Amino acid sequence: MTIWVLLGIMFLAANLPWFSDKLFYVIPLKAATGAKNIAWCLLELIILYFLVGVVAQYAERATFGQAAPQDWEFYAVTSFLFLVFAFPGFVYKVLWKKTI
Template sequence: MNVSLFSWIVILLAAFAANLPFFNQQLFGLIPLKRDAAWVKPVWVRLIELVVLYFGVGVVAHFLEAGIGNVFSQGWEFYAITGCLFLVLAYPGYVMRYLRKQHA
């Protein structure tokens, strides 16, 4: 496959994964946590989900890179930049969950 296609796959997967914790009340979008309708998933659970999904996207990106050819070693700068990028990609979900005005 094409390197450019793999790049777009990783970017779209990261955007989806970054917003997933904010658009549902389930753990990773799959595991129901409470049956009570009034229960809201706490912020700390959403942040843990973000960290786990960040590393999940990193693993997928690593396997795609390994399929293309040589895997390049990365320093702390790479992880700092991609972590910040992941948080930027999560911003629309954060806005929809916490900053949008709820109409009654």
């Protein structure tokens, strides 16, 4: 059950940067076009990846009593999984042209 909740949190956090023109839904950005730049979205994505990692680390310690040591392969796989989860938000923000 815990793994499904963590995957849901990861999917939600990966899509959060793409659905708002504010930085972390709090700080308004004063852009010339009125939209948030992709660089800001990627910065938010990186920070949210680490925040989800902290939540997952806490959940693992709370569930199993200890956290298993991880090598670079684990972080490579989870970071790319986070990017795959962010794809629907990216399509909505960047690729889906608004015709209105």
